[in-house]
Amino acid sequence: MNLRLPTTADVLRFTFDGVEYTGHAGDTLAAALLANGVRQVGTSVRLGRPRGIMSAGSEEPTGVVQIETPFADPLRPATMVELFDGLAATGLAGRGRLADVPDPARYDAVFAHCDVLVVGAGPAGTAAAAFAARAGVRVMLCDEHPRDPALVSGATVLGRTTVFGYYDDNYLVAVERRTDHLGFAAPADMARERIWRIRAKRVILATGAHERLIAFPGNDRPGVMLAGAARTYLHRFGVVAGRRAVVFTANRSGHQAAEDLAAAGVEIAAVADAREGRTVTGTEGAPALTAVLVDGRRVEADLLVVSGGWSPVLHLYSQAGGRLRYDEDLGAFLPDGCRQAVEPVGAAAGRYDHDACAADGVAVAARALTALGVPTGPVPPVPAGRLDPPGSYLWRAAIDAAPHEAFVDLQRDVTVADIRRATGAGLRSVEHVKRYTTAGTAHDQGKTSGLLASATVGDALGARIAELGVTTFRPPYTPVSFAALAGRDRGDRFDPVRITAIHDWHVARGAPFENVGQWKRPWYYPQPGEDLDAAVHRECVAARTGVAMMDASTLGKIDVRGPDAAEFLDRMYTNVMSSLGVGAVRYGVMCRLDGMVFDDGTVARLAEDRFLVTTTTGNAAAVLDWFEEWLQTEWPDLEVWCTSVTEQWSTVAVVGPQSRAVLGTICGSLADLPFMRWRDATVAGLAARVFRISFSGELAFEVNVPWWQGPALWEAVHAAGQPWGITPYGTQTMHVLRAEKGYPIIGQDTDGTVTPHDLGLAWAVSKKKTDFIGKRSFTRPDTARPDRKHLVGLLPEDPALRLPEGAHLVASQELPPPPVPLLGHVTSSYHSAALGRTFALALVRSGRNRLGDRLWVPLGDGPVVPVTVTAPVLYDPEGTRRDG
């Protein structure tokens, strides 16, 4: 007897484990393998036992393959792989292999809204979708198998689309597989998979039911197949899964399979119905089934059809927050109410008869329409749809003879013996047994075995399934690739990239970039033959002895305006801003309510009712949010408006003793601009706002022009500076220059546990103001204690040694036994051209009381090196260089 019934479908060639076979259009790989008599597909993950194909759907626990071409894809159930010409696949020993080359496929996302989403296009789902679509509402119908897009007129029908997650407020997520079934013919420009994010007013779950295996010795042998799957292979694919079959069942499903297989010419050697006291006690055959022990009698067979009962597929229902109720008559969990607008239908609601499912689909669709306010006519009553009398299910047979060979979870190789070991170890909850045995944690998530596991735990503990429940259902229903979830948001599109108006110049000069938040900032500008250190050394020397320039456009800028702007800033900053005159600039520190430094920057008064606030580059959005939160939620009485103007202004910092001379050639009105003042000026013919502020300790100007004029300003300053050898510098030089002056970088030298006083910024904390954000916290016992960590400088005794940032400080060279008392850590560490040596900043316990002390830094596995604690300002502590 041939395993394939006559067909006229196109012949397709494929290879499995390197052997060439043919199948037919419309086959799954599982169907084609069965038709070719391939019974063993792989071996199991833990015990290495031969495994074949057990089901015909995504619940497959054993027939798992690796797709080799056109692109490596691990751990795919052969039951869900559609055959195409040229497919190459291999069986797996429980684990797949990821591709070692980048995935060339595209992935995409779709957002959709509908009135009724129907999941599952079987009899119940199709009837429900058709009924709802006829009423004129927006209907989507998704099914994980291929479906004709015209299946339901007026509905959006998505085949090969698995709804895998059900979240709050009827938000469901599905993955649509668009090209895998096309194989080598897949269009290169078509997204391989699409993620559908669907907001549905009503959801109808027509997700069917999973047939269950029975636990008995040798129930994992290739040739053991679920009854419904045997019928699917016969009716959908024209494939008989064996020539001589034994049926082991406790319900109508096994008998239906026996009748259908017999009609197709399969010899039915025995039908063991547990309800008649008959049983299967074991199997024989290697690697695949050759005989079944029926009532102690050896019966030769190459197919053992099994049905232990059916479990309604309520994964999505449970994810939605639906309650489940165990039905002793049916031997299954049934839906028992959900706060979301969802209703299971058909087999998912425990109806196993075709006509009852279709009638249920209409009735549930009518209820959904009513809830949507769409009138429906009278709906016929729905029959119970139960094919069997109560109790027609079976969990186990003859397990005590060989509990270590009676499998519960075939994918994880968990046996009855394993579960008994778990309960023997004292575990009482199915959740704990799951974690102890790993039952239900494989790629199939225990679809065919979950309830069997609960029943087996119940056996061991003498407990009822209704009391034990089942383990929690979590998304995804079936595995989903990260590539699909990422969609287009990968590579360059992973996160928005922000660049300044002057960016192209930096690129042209070969600057490597540093990521600061989403910004790309030039890190340094290497000249031929220079590495980072050499370039930074040159850039630092230029800024300290001549003139240098930097693109500072990324600095956060917020326009704060309104009659109460000064009062508002007084509340937000630790220091006083209202006393600032128009034209003046002040450095300010901002804290959170707990008194820890949150951000710092300058505040310039542009007018009586208007300020320009600068923030650190990475914190601009957070500072604006912080302002808005206080204005909206606590002080709606203040008339203040905040606007982000970061991308309205290009900023060029001109730094160094020659900076005034350079700017003097392109601007006539800056010679007398005092420190910490701003002035409107014309620079190189551009309307500019010039600040005299310094983040390096040198004479310095920050010239602001409208964003798009940044390149013109930059080029003009660069050209004007040529006689002085003006040197562009990047963030690394900026860091070295500021650290030499002991200026902290919020977020590098601080970590959310550092107060202004810890940083030595007590001078920037007002004692006059009655209140500001964070003030009350400064007198909390912990913030007021004298032995907090302070920002200090460190000089390694070896002037060439650059300490690693993050290194710990300890009191002695000889480390005591752990735990070693730690005194603090290095926050910034550089080589200084100006000092001719290395130095660091560090947060050190009672640091300001340790100036001059020797501390030690363990260098990982290396030596413990000595350092001297100093004040944080190492360069020009008198501030003599500020005015050039």
Add this chain to the structure above:
Amino acid sequence: MLLIDCPWCGPRNEDEFHYGGQAHVAYPADPAALSDEEWGRYLFVRDNPKGPFAERWCHSSGCRRWFNAVRDTRTNEVLRVYR
């Protein structure tokens, strides 16, 4: 993904919003008058009820305005929004 009914914009996906913790915890009128324990309670202690909970949300990717919502922490249902 909650569907949150912004009082200004209407129903929008949760990922347009950010969460602001318990609502109606006012900044004290005179922080200096509070004991360390009272100030510490204001700073760090919030309710954590099982059931309806009034909390602050900000429509940060929309109108950027703050509002209040009552959410049932057992079911994640947003029962009410108000300005």
